[in-house]
Amino acid sequence: MSNVSKEALKAAELWQEFLKIVTGRYSQETCENFFVPMEPISFFEGTITMGVESPFIEDWVSGNYTDLIQDVLSQIAESPVRLELVVRPKLEASEAKLARKKPRISKAPEKIEQPVSSPMPKKEHKSSEVIKKKPLFDERYTFENFIGGDSNALALAAAQGAVKSPGERYNPIYIYGGPGLGKTHLLHAIGQEIAKNHPTWQIAYLSANDFLNEYLAALREKKMEIFEAYYCSACQVLLIDDIQFITGKPSTQDELFKIFELMRGSHKQLVFAADKLPSEIPDITDRLVSRLGSGLIADIQAPELETRVAILQKKAAAIGLKLSSEVAFYVASAIPNDVRNLEGALMRLSAEYDLNGRPLSTSYAKEILGKVLKINPVAVSVADINEAVSEFYHLDPKLLTSQTRTKKVARPRQVAMYLCYKHLSTSYPALAKDFNRKDHTTILSACRKIETLLGKSEAEIVEAINAIEKRLRRG
Numbered sequence: 001m002s003n004v005s006k007e008a009l010k011a012a013e014l015w016q017e018f019l020k021i022v023t024g025r026y027s028q029e030t031c032e033n034f035f036v037p038m039e040p041i042s043f044f045e046g047t048i049t050m051g052v053e054s055p056f057i058e059d060w061v062s063g064n065y066t067d068l069i070q071d072v073l074s075q076i077a078e079s080p081v082r083l084e085l086v087v088r089p090k091l092e093a094s095e096a097k098l099a100r101k102k103p104r105i106s107k108a109p110e111k112i113e114q115p116v117s118s119p120m121p122k123k124e125h126k127s128s129e130v131i132k133k134k135p136l137f138d139e140r141y142t143f144e145n146f147i148g149g150d151s152n153a154l155a156l157a158a159a160q161g162a163v164k165s166p167g168e169r170y171n172p173i174y175i176y177g178g179p180g181l182g183k184t185h186l187l188h189a190i191g192q193e194i195a196k197n198h199p200t201w202q203i204a205y206l207s208a209n210d211f212l213n214e215y216l217a218a219l220r221e222k223k224m225e226i227f228e229a230y231y232c233s234a235c236q237v238l239l240i241d242d243i244q245f246i247t248g249k250p251s252t253q254d255e256l257f258k259i260f261e262l263m264r265g266s267h268k269q270l271v272f273a274a275d276k277l278p279s280e281i282p283d284i285t286d287r288l289v290s291r292l293g294s295g296l297i298a299d300i301q302a303p304e305l306e307t308r309v310a311i312l313q314k315k316a317a318a319i320g321l322k323l324s325s326e327v328a329f330y331v332a333s334a335i336p337n338d339v340r341n342l343e344g345a346l347m348r349l350s351a352e353y354d355l356n357g358r359p360l361s362t363s364y365a366k367e368i369l370g371k372v373l374k375i376n377p378v379a380v381s382v383a384d385i386n387e388a389v390s391e392f393y394h395l396d397p398k399l400l401t402s403q404t405r406t407k408k409v410a411r412p413r414q415v416a417m418y419l420c421y422k423h424l425s426t427s428y429p430a431l432a433k434d435f436n437r438k439d440h441t442t443i444l445s446a447c448r449k450i451e452t453l454l455g456k457s458e459a460e461i462v463e464a465i466n467a468i469e470k471r472l473r474r475g
Protein backbone atom coordinates (compact mmCIF):
# COMPACT_ATOMS: atom_id res chain seq x y z
CA MET A 1 0.00 0.00 0.00
CA SER A 2 1.38 3.43 -0.89
CA ASN A 3 2.10 5.93 1.88
CA VAL A 4 -0.59 8.18 0.56
CA SER A 5 -3.29 5.56 0.86
CA LYS A 6 -2.02 4.46 4.29
CA GLU A 7 -2.35 8.04 5.49
CA ALA A 8 -5.84 8.21 4.08
CA LEU A 9 -6.78 4.93 5.73
CA LYS A 10 -5.50 6.02 9.12
CA ALA A 11 -7.39 9.32 8.80
CA ALA A 12 -10.56 7.44 7.90
CA GLU A 13 -10.16 5.09 10.87
CA LEU A 14 -9.60 7.94 13.29
CA TRP A 15 -12.59 9.78 11.91
CA GLN A 16 -14.81 6.72 12.21
CA GLU A 17 -13.88 6.47 15.88
CA PHE A 18 -14.49 10.17 16.35
CA LEU A 19 -17.95 9.90 14.82
CA LYS A 20 -18.80 6.97 17.08
CA ILE A 21 -17.92 9.04 20.12
CA VAL A 22 -19.71 12.23 19.16
CA THR A 23 -22.85 10.65 17.72
CA GLY A 24 -25.60 10.78 20.26
CA ARG A 25 -23.62 13.19 22.38
CA TYR A 26 -23.93 16.11 20.02
CA SER A 27 -27.18 17.08 18.44
CA GLN A 28 -28.12 15.19 15.33
CA GLU A 29 -27.97 18.48 13.44
CA THR A 30 -24.39 19.17 14.41
CA CYS A 31 -23.32 15.66 13.51
CA GLU A 32 -25.20 15.57 10.22
CA ASN A 33 -24.28 19.03 9.07
CA PHE A 34 -20.73 19.33 10.24
CA PHE A 35 -19.05 16.14 11.37
CA VAL A 36 -20.47 13.48 9.05
CA PRO A 37 -19.85 15.39 5.79
CA MET A 38 -16.21 16.07 6.68
CA GLU A 39 -13.87 14.06 4.54
CA PRO A 40 -10.80 12.43 6.10
CA ILE A 41 -7.96 13.07 3.65
CA SER A 42 -4.77 12.13 5.43
CA PHE A 43 -3.11 11.63 8.78
CA PHE A 44 0.57 12.35 8.83
CA GLU A 45 2.95 13.25 11.66
CA GLY A 46 0.18 14.05 14.06
CA THR A 47 -1.82 16.20 11.65
CA ILE A 48 -5.15 15.05 10.37
CA THR A 49 -6.26 16.81 7.21
CA MET A 50 -10.00 16.98 6.73
CA GLY A 51 -11.92 18.21 3.72
CA VAL A 52 -14.90 20.49 4.24
CA GLU A 53 -17.40 21.57 1.68
CA SER A 54 -17.27 25.33 1.87
CA PRO A 55 -15.42 28.25 3.37
CA PHE A 56 -18.40 28.75 5.68
CA ILE A 57 -18.14 25.23 7.08
CA GLU A 58 -14.40 25.70 7.39
CA ASP A 59 -14.91 28.86 9.46
CA TRP A 60 -17.63 27.36 11.52
CA VAL A 61 -15.78 24.14 12.32
CA SER A 62 -12.50 25.86 13.03
CA GLY A 63 -14.19 28.48 15.22
CA ASN A 64 -16.35 26.07 17.18
CA TYR A 65 -15.03 22.56 17.10
CA THR A 66 -11.24 22.61 16.62
CA ASP A 67 -10.45 22.01 20.29
CA LEU A 68 -13.04 19.32 20.64
CA ILE A 69 -11.95 17.47 17.50
CA GLN A 70 -8.27 17.69 18.40
CA ASP A 71 -8.88 16.53 21.95
CA VAL A 72 -11.06 13.60 21.06
CA LEU A 73 -8.73 12.50 18.24
CA SER A 74 -5.70 12.86 20.53
CA GLN A 75 -7.34 10.56 23.03
CA ILE A 76 -8.15 8.05 20.32
CA ALA A 77 -4.66 8.21 18.76
CA GLU A 78 -3.06 8.36 22.21
CA SER A 79 -0.82 11.20 21.04
CA PRO A 80 -1.45 14.86 20.16
CA VAL A 81 -3.42 15.37 16.97
CA ARG A 82 -3.64 18.66 15.14
CA LEU A 83 -6.54 19.45 12.84
CA GLU A 84 -6.07 21.01 9.43
CA LEU A 85 -9.07 21.91 7.30
CA VAL A 86 -9.10 22.25 3.55
CA VAL A 87 -12.03 23.37 1.46
CA ARG A 88 -12.91 20.64 -1.02
CA PRO A 89 -16.29 21.09 -2.63
CA LYS A 90 -17.76 17.68 -3.29
CA LEU A 91 -18.40 16.38 -6.75
CA GLU A 92 -21.81 16.67 -8.34
CA ALA A 93 -22.81 13.12 -7.41
CA SER A 94 -22.06 13.46 -3.76
CA GLU A 95 -23.65 16.89 -3.71
CA ALA A 96 -26.85 15.34 -4.94
CA LYS A 97 -26.61 12.67 -2.26
CA LEU A 98 -26.18 15.31 0.39
CA ALA A 99 -29.05 17.34 -0.94
CA ARG A 100 -31.31 14.34 -0.44
CA LYS A 101 -30.23 14.17 3.18
CA LYS A 102 -31.49 17.72 3.73
CA PRO A 103 -30.04 19.14 6.91
CA ARG A 104 -32.55 20.25 9.48
CA ILE A 105 -30.95 23.45 10.60
CA SER A 106 -30.55 26.64 8.77
CA LYS A 107 -27.13 27.92 9.55
CA ALA A 108 -25.11 25.77 7.26
CA PRO A 109 -27.28 25.69 4.17
CA GLU A 110 -28.20 29.31 4.40
CA LYS A 111 -24.71 30.57 4.75
CA ILE A 112 -23.38 28.13 2.20
CA GLU A 113 -25.16 30.28 -0.38
CA GLN A 114 -22.18 31.47 -2.27
CA PRO A 115 -20.50 34.65 -1.15
CA VAL A 116 -19.58 36.85 -4.08
CA SER A 117 -15.92 36.10 -3.74
CA SER A 118 -16.35 32.36 -3.26
CA PRO A 119 -14.42 30.00 -5.50
CA MET A 120 -17.33 27.55 -5.28
CA PRO A 121 -19.53 26.94 -8.31
CA LYS A 122 -22.52 29.21 -8.48
CA LYS A 123 -26.01 27.77 -8.17
CA GLU A 124 -28.53 29.21 -10.57
CA HIS A 125 -31.74 30.42 -8.96
CA LYS A 126 -34.88 30.45 -10.95
CA SER A 127 -36.83 33.59 -10.21
CA SER A 128 -39.62 31.62 -8.55
CA GLU A 129 -37.06 30.14 -6.14
CA VAL A 130 -35.79 33.56 -5.23
CA ILE A 131 -39.24 34.80 -4.44
CA LYS A 132 -40.22 31.84 -2.29
CA LYS A 133 -37.06 31.35 -0.32
CA LYS A 134 -37.67 30.05 3.11
CA PRO A 135 -35.33 30.69 5.97
CA LEU A 136 -34.61 27.55 7.93
CA PHE A 137 -34.19 28.38 11.55
CA ASP A 138 -32.13 26.60 14.12
CA GLU A 139 -34.81 24.73 15.96
CA ARG A 140 -32.97 24.97 19.27
CA TYR A 141 -33.11 28.77 19.19
CA THR A 142 -36.62 29.19 20.55
CA PHE A 143 -38.10 31.42 23.23
CA GLU A 144 -38.61 28.35 25.34
CA ASN A 145 -34.89 27.67 25.32
CA PHE A 146 -33.94 31.25 26.00
CA ILE A 147 -33.29 32.02 29.64
CA GLY A 148 -34.42 35.47 30.64
CA GLY A 149 -32.73 37.60 33.29
CA ASP A 150 -32.00 41.24 34.09
CA SER A 151 -29.22 41.22 31.52
CA ASN A 152 -31.52 40.56 28.57
CA ALA A 153 -34.97 41.55 29.87
CA LEU A 154 -35.52 44.45 27.48
CA ALA A 155 -34.36 42.60 24.38
CA LEU A 156 -36.49 39.60 25.30
CA ALA A 157 -39.57 41.74 25.92
CA ALA A 158 -39.04 43.52 22.60
CA ALA A 159 -38.67 40.22 20.78
CA GLN A 160 -41.85 38.88 22.35
CA GLY A 161 -43.62 42.12 21.46
CA ALA A 162 -42.59 41.70 17.83
CA VAL A 163 -44.10 38.23 17.83
CA LYS A 164 -47.32 39.35 19.43
CA SER A 165 -48.00 42.12 16.99
CA PRO A 166 -45.48 42.15 14.18
CA GLY A 167 -44.77 45.59 12.81
CA GLU A 168 -47.09 47.31 15.27
CA ARG A 169 -45.34 47.73 18.60
CA TYR A 170 -41.63 48.28 18.32
CA ASN A 171 -40.44 48.85 14.81
CA PRO A 172 -37.58 48.54 14.10
CA ILE A 173 -36.05 46.66 17.00
CA TYR A 174 -32.32 46.99 17.30
CA ILE A 175 -30.70 44.44 19.61
CA TYR A 176 -27.10 45.02 20.49
CA GLY A 177 -24.58 43.39 22.80
CA GLY A 178 -21.27 41.56 22.97
CA PRO A 179 -20.58 38.23 21.27
CA GLY A 180 -22.28 35.10 22.49
CA LEU A 181 -25.00 36.84 24.46
CA GLY A 182 -28.00 35.50 22.54
CA LYS A 183 -28.68 38.02 19.76
CA THR A 184 -28.82 35.43 17.01
CA HIS A 185 -30.82 33.14 19.27
CA LEU A 186 -33.45 35.86 19.72
CA LEU A 187 -33.68 36.61 16.00
CA HIS A 188 -34.27 32.93 15.28
CA ALA A 189 -36.84 32.75 18.07
CA ILE A 190 -38.72 35.72 16.61
CA GLY A 191 -38.61 34.26 13.12
CA GLN A 192 -39.75 30.81 14.17
CA GLU A 193 -42.55 32.04 16.37
CA ILE A 194 -43.93 34.42 13.75
CA ALA A 195 -43.68 31.67 11.14
CA LYS A 196 -45.74 29.43 13.42
CA ASN A 197 -48.41 32.10 13.89
CA HIS A 198 -48.44 33.11 10.23
CA PRO A 199 -47.57 30.04 8.17
CA THR A 200 -48.04 31.79 4.84
CA TRP A 201 -45.78 34.73 5.59
CA GLN A 202 -42.41 35.25 4.01
CA ILE A 203 -39.85 35.84 6.72
CA ALA A 204 -36.32 36.80 5.79
CA TYR A 205 -33.54 36.02 8.21
CA LEU A 206 -30.04 36.77 7.03
CA SER A 207 -26.80 38.36 8.11
CA ALA A 208 -25.67 41.69 6.74
CA ASN A 209 -23.05 39.80 4.75
CA ASP A 210 -25.70 37.58 3.20
CA PHE A 211 -27.70 40.65 2.36
CA LEU A 212 -24.68 42.22 0.70
CA ASN A 213 -23.99 39.05 -1.27
CA GLU A 214 -27.58 38.69 -2.37
CA TYR A 215 -27.67 42.30 -3.43
CA LEU A 216 -24.44 42.05 -5.41
CA ALA A 217 -25.57 38.81 -7.03
CA ALA A 218 -28.87 40.41 -7.99
CA LEU A 219 -26.99 43.33 -9.55
CA ARG A 220 -24.61 41.06 -11.40
CA GLU A 221 -27.33 38.74 -12.63
CA LYS A 222 -29.63 41.64 -13.48
CA LYS A 223 -32.26 40.43 -11.05
CA MET A 224 -32.70 43.61 -9.05
CA GLU A 225 -36.41 43.64 -9.71
CA ILE A 226 -36.84 40.22 -8.18
CA PHE A 227 -34.59 41.12 -5.27
CA GLU A 228 -36.51 44.28 -4.47
CA ALA A 229 -39.90 42.69 -5.04
CA TYR A 230 -39.02 40.03 -2.52
CA TYR A 231 -38.08 42.42 0.26
CA CYS A 232 -40.42 45.26 -0.51
CA SER A 233 -43.59 43.34 -1.19
CA ALA A 234 -43.40 39.58 -0.64
CA CYS A 235 -41.63 39.70 2.68
CA GLN A 236 -43.48 40.48 5.93
CA VAL A 237 -40.63 40.29 8.38
CA LEU A 238 -36.99 41.15 7.89
CA LEU A 239 -34.44 39.97 10.46
CA ILE A 240 -30.88 41.08 9.78
CA ASP A 241 -28.12 39.72 11.97
CA ASP A 242 -24.72 41.31 12.50
CA ILE A 243 -25.78 44.50 10.80
CA GLN A 244 -22.43 46.05 11.79
CA PHE A 245 -20.95 44.26 8.75
CA ILE A 246 -22.67 46.75 6.52
CA THR A 247 -19.84 49.13 7.35
CA GLY A 248 -18.10 50.67 4.36
CA LYS A 249 -20.60 49.39 1.77
CA PRO A 250 -22.38 52.55 0.65
CA SER A 251 -24.47 51.10 -2.15
CA THR A 252 -25.65 48.18 -0.02
CA GLN A 253 -26.50 50.69 2.70
CA ASP A 254 -28.53 52.71 0.23
CA GLU A 255 -30.37 49.60 -0.88
CA LEU A 256 -31.11 48.62 2.70
CA PHE A 257 -32.30 52.14 3.42
CA LYS A 258 -34.72 51.92 0.52
CA ILE A 259 -36.04 48.53 1.63
CA PHE A 260 -36.27 49.77 5.20
CA GLU A 261 -38.41 52.74 4.24
CA LEU A 262 -40.77 50.65 2.16
CA MET A 263 -41.12 47.85 4.66
CA ARG A 264 -41.61 50.05 7.67
CA GLY A 265 -44.02 52.22 5.73
CA SER A 266 -46.20 49.16 5.28
CA HIS A 267 -45.88 48.08 8.94
CA LYS A 268 -43.67 45.14 8.31
CA GLN A 269 -41.54 44.08 11.22
CA LEU A 270 -37.84 44.85 11.06
CA VAL A 271 -35.34 43.52 13.56
CA PHE A 272 -31.60 44.09 13.54
CA ALA A 273 -28.88 42.67 15.74
CA ALA A 274 -25.36 43.99 16.13
CA ASP A 275 -22.44 44.16 18.47
CA LYS A 276 -22.55 47.96 18.51
CA LEU A 277 -25.00 50.81 18.50
CA PRO A 278 -25.94 52.19 15.07
CA SER A 279 -23.93 55.34 15.68
CA GLU A 280 -20.87 53.27 16.57
CA ILE A 281 -20.80 51.42 13.25
CA PRO A 282 -18.00 52.98 11.25
CA ASP A 283 -18.51 54.11 7.68
CA ILE A 284 -22.25 54.12 7.63
CA THR A 285 -24.51 56.78 6.18
CA ASP A 286 -26.21 59.15 8.61
CA ARG A 287 -29.63 58.38 7.26
CA LEU A 288 -29.20 54.65 7.84
CA VAL A 289 -27.93 55.29 11.38
CA SER A 290 -31.00 57.36 12.09
CA ARG A 291 -33.34 54.72 10.67
CA LEU A 292 -31.72 51.83 12.53
CA GLY A 293 -32.05 53.70 15.80
CA SER A 294 -35.51 55.07 15.17
CA GLY A 295 -37.42 52.34 17.02
CA LEU A 296 -36.55 50.42 20.14
CA ILE A 297 -32.88 49.93 20.95
CA ALA A 298 -32.45 47.06 23.38
CA ASP A 299 -29.13 46.01 24.78
CA ILE A 300 -28.07 42.61 26.08
CA GLN A 301 -25.49 42.49 28.83
CA ALA A 302 -23.47 39.53 30.05
CA PRO A 303 -25.84 37.32 32.04
CA GLU A 304 -25.74 37.32 35.81
CA LEU A 305 -24.53 34.26 37.66
CA GLU A 306 -28.02 32.89 38.30
CA THR A 307 -28.88 33.21 34.61
CA ARG A 308 -25.66 31.50 33.61
CA VAL A 309 -26.40 28.62 35.94
CA ALA A 310 -29.91 28.31 34.50
CA ILE A 311 -28.56 28.39 30.92
CA LEU A 312 -26.07 25.65 31.72
CA GLN A 313 -28.71 23.49 33.32
CA LYS A 314 -31.06 23.93 30.41
CA LYS A 315 -28.37 23.13 27.86
CA ALA A 316 -27.12 20.16 29.87
CA ALA A 317 -30.64 18.76 30.05
CA ALA A 318 -31.00 19.22 26.29
CA ILE A 319 -28.00 16.99 25.62
CA GLY A 320 -28.93 14.55 28.37
CA LEU A 321 -25.98 15.40 30.60
CA LYS A 322 -26.43 15.20 34.36
CA LEU A 323 -24.98 18.31 35.88
CA SER A 324 -25.16 18.86 39.61
CA SER A 325 -25.92 22.38 40.72
CA GLU A 326 -22.53 22.60 42.34
CA VAL A 327 -20.78 21.84 39.06
CA ALA A 328 -23.12 24.19 37.19
CA PHE A 329 -22.34 26.89 39.71
CA TYR A 330 -18.62 26.29 39.38
CA VAL A 331 -18.68 26.44 35.57
CA ALA A 332 -20.90 29.51 35.59
CA SER A 333 -18.62 31.32 38.00
CA ALA A 334 -15.52 30.42 36.09
CA ILE A 335 -16.84 31.67 32.75
CA PRO A 336 -18.48 35.04 33.24
CA ASN A 337 -18.94 36.72 29.90
CA ASP A 338 -19.84 34.74 26.87
CA VAL A 339 -22.61 32.14 26.77
CA ARG A 340 -20.91 30.49 23.84
CA ASN A 341 -17.91 29.76 26.07
CA LEU A 342 -20.27 28.30 28.65
CA GLU A 343 -21.59 25.97 25.99
CA GLY A 344 -18.05 25.10 24.94
CA ALA A 345 -17.27 24.18 28.54
CA LEU A 346 -20.39 22.06 28.74
CA MET A 347 -19.50 20.24 25.53
CA ARG A 348 -16.06 19.58 26.89
CA LEU A 349 -17.41 18.13 30.12
CA SER A 350 -19.84 16.04 28.17
CA ALA A 351 -17.14 14.70 25.82
CA GLU A 352 -14.86 13.84 28.76
CA TYR A 353 -17.71 12.13 30.52
CA ASP A 354 -18.33 10.10 27.41
CA LEU A 355 -14.75 9.10 27.04
CA ASN A 356 -14.01 8.28 30.65
CA GLY A 357 -17.40 7.72 32.24
CA ARG A 358 -16.18 9.37 35.44
CA PRO A 359 -18.95 11.17 37.31
CA LEU A 360 -18.65 14.92 36.99
CA SER A 361 -17.67 16.17 40.40
CA THR A 362 -16.65 19.78 40.87
CA SER A 363 -13.00 18.94 41.26
CA TYR A 364 -13.06 16.79 38.14
CA ALA A 365 -14.80 19.60 36.24
CA LYS A 366 -12.14 22.01 37.45
CA GLU A 367 -9.42 19.68 36.29
CA ILE A 368 -10.94 19.38 32.82
CA LEU A 369 -11.82 23.02 32.32
CA GLY A 370 -8.73 24.41 33.98
CA LYS A 371 -6.68 22.52 31.40
CA VAL A 372 -8.78 23.32 28.40
CA LEU A 373 -10.10 26.82 28.91
CA LYS A 374 -7.03 28.11 30.67
CA ILE A 375 -9.26 29.46 33.40
CA ASN A 376 -6.78 28.27 35.93
CA PRO A 377 -3.75 30.43 35.21
CA VAL A 378 -2.68 30.61 38.83
CA ALA A 379 -2.22 27.05 39.99
CA VAL A 380 -1.34 27.79 43.59
CA SER A 381 -2.37 26.84 47.10
CA VAL A 382 -4.77 28.26 49.65
CA ALA A 383 -1.77 29.63 51.51
CA ASP A 384 -0.47 31.42 48.38
CA ILE A 385 -3.85 32.93 47.71
CA ASN A 386 -4.35 34.01 51.29
CA GLU A 387 -0.92 35.56 51.32
CA ALA A 388 -1.58 37.53 48.13
CA VAL A 389 -4.98 38.65 49.41
CA SER A 390 -3.61 39.78 52.76
CA GLU A 391 -0.73 41.57 51.08
CA PHE A 392 -3.19 43.44 48.91
CA TYR A 393 -5.43 44.39 51.83
CA HIS A 394 -2.53 44.92 54.27
CA LEU A 395 -3.77 42.29 56.68
CA ASP A 396 -2.24 39.49 58.66
CA PRO A 397 -3.00 36.32 56.61
CA LYS A 398 -4.03 34.48 59.80
CA LEU A 399 -7.04 36.75 60.06
CA LEU A 400 -8.49 35.26 56.88
CA THR A 401 -8.83 31.82 58.42
CA SER A 402 -9.78 33.15 61.86
CA GLN A 403 -13.29 33.56 63.21
CA THR A 404 -12.96 37.38 63.33
CA ARG A 405 -16.01 38.95 61.78
CA THR A 406 -14.89 42.58 61.58
CA LYS A 407 -15.71 44.47 58.43
CA LYS A 408 -12.03 44.94 57.71
CA VAL A 409 -11.58 41.20 57.37
CA ALA A 410 -14.95 40.09 56.00
CA ARG A 411 -14.56 41.32 52.43
CA PRO A 412 -10.92 40.21 52.01
CA ARG A 413 -11.95 36.79 53.34
CA GLN A 414 -14.74 36.56 50.77
CA VAL A 415 -12.26 37.50 48.07
CA ALA A 416 -9.85 34.84 49.28
CA MET A 417 -12.57 32.19 49.34
CA TYR A 418 -13.72 33.16 45.87
CA LEU A 419 -10.19 33.04 44.44
CA CYS A 420 -9.48 29.69 46.08
CA TYR A 421 -12.66 28.27 44.66
CA LYS A 422 -11.95 29.71 41.24
CA HIS A 423 -8.35 28.67 40.96
CA LEU A 424 -7.90 25.50 42.98
CA SER A 425 -9.31 22.05 42.36
CA THR A 426 -10.86 21.99 45.79
CA SER A 427 -14.48 21.33 46.69
CA TYR A 428 -16.55 23.60 48.92
CA PRO A 429 -16.34 21.28 51.94
CA ALA A 430 -12.57 20.97 51.62
CA LEU A 431 -12.22 24.73 51.33
CA ALA A 432 -14.47 25.19 54.36
CA LYS A 433 -11.93 23.11 56.30
CA ASP A 434 -9.04 25.21 55.00
CA PHE A 435 -10.78 28.33 56.21
CA ASN A 436 -11.74 26.75 59.55
CA ARG A 437 -15.41 26.92 58.73
CA LYS A 438 -17.88 24.30 59.91
CA ASP A 439 -20.07 24.53 56.91
CA HIS A 440 -19.36 24.85 53.19
CA THR A 441 -22.27 27.27 52.72
CA THR A 442 -19.95 30.06 53.94
CA ILE A 443 -17.73 29.43 50.92
CA LEU A 444 -20.72 29.23 48.64
CA SER A 445 -22.17 32.52 49.82
CA ALA A 446 -18.77 34.25 49.67
CA CYS A 447 -18.44 33.14 46.04
CA ARG A 448 -21.93 34.33 45.23
CA LYS A 449 -21.32 37.68 46.87
CA ILE A 450 -18.11 38.34 44.95
CA GLU A 451 -19.65 37.06 41.72
CA THR A 452 -22.56 39.43 42.14
CA LEU A 453 -20.22 42.35 42.67
CA LEU A 454 -18.15 41.32 39.66
CA GLY A 455 -21.34 40.96 37.66
CA LYS A 456 -22.12 44.58 38.47
CA SER A 457 -18.56 45.54 37.55
CA GLU A 458 -18.05 47.00 41.03
CA ALA A 459 -14.76 48.82 40.46
CA GLU A 460 -13.25 48.16 43.86
CA ILE A 461 -13.70 44.39 43.58
CA VAL A 462 -12.70 44.16 39.95
CA GLU A 463 -9.48 46.01 40.72
CA ALA A 464 -8.75 43.92 43.80
CA ILE A 465 -9.28 40.62 41.97
CA ASN A 466 -7.21 41.72 39.00
CA ALA A 467 -4.36 42.92 41.15
CA ILE A 468 -4.33 39.78 43.30
CA GLU A 469 -4.48 37.46 40.31
CA LYS A 470 -1.65 39.38 38.70
CA ARG A 471 0.42 38.98 41.83
CA LEU A 472 -0.34 35.25 41.91
CA ARG A 473 0.69 34.83 38.30
CA ARG A 474 4.05 36.40 39.07
CA GLY A 475 4.43 33.74 41.76
Ligand code: ADP
Pocket residue numbers: 141145146147148152177178179180181182183184185186303311339340343
Ligand atom coordinates in the same frame (compact mmCIF):
# COMPACT_ATOMS: atom_id res chain seq x y z
P1 ADP B 1 -24.68 36.27 19.62
O1 ADP B 1 -25.47 36.24 18.37
O2 ADP B 1 -25.10 37.33 20.58
O3 ADP B 1 -23.20 36.30 19.41
P2 ADP B 1 -25.85 33.66 20.01
O4 ADP B 1 -27.26 34.00 19.90
O5 ADP B 1 -25.22 32.97 18.85
O6 ADP B 1 -24.96 34.92 20.41
O7 ADP B 1 -25.65 32.81 21.33
C1 ADP B 1 -24.54 31.97 21.55
C2 ADP B 1 -25.01 30.71 22.23
O8 ADP B 1 -25.42 31.02 23.54
C3 ADP B 1 -26.20 30.10 21.54
O9 ADP B 1 -26.07 28.71 21.56
C4 ADP B 1 -27.37 30.52 22.39
O10 ADP B 1 -28.39 29.54 22.39
C5 ADP B 1 -26.75 30.63 23.75
N1 ADP B 1 -27.40 31.67 24.58
C6 ADP B 1 -27.07 32.97 24.69
N2 ADP B 1 -27.88 33.59 25.57
C7 ADP B 1 -28.75 32.66 26.02
C8 ADP B 1 -29.83 32.69 26.94
N3 ADP B 1 -30.19 33.80 27.59
N4 ADP B 1 -30.51 31.54 27.15
C9 ADP B 1 -30.14 30.39 26.51
N5 ADP B 1 -29.14 30.31 25.63
C10 ADP B 1 -28.43 31.42 25.38
Ligand code: MG
Pocket residue numbers: 183184185241242
Ligand atom coordinates in the same frame (compact mmCIF):
# COMPACT_ATOMS: atom_id res chain seq x y z
MG1 MG C 1 -24.81 36.24 16.42
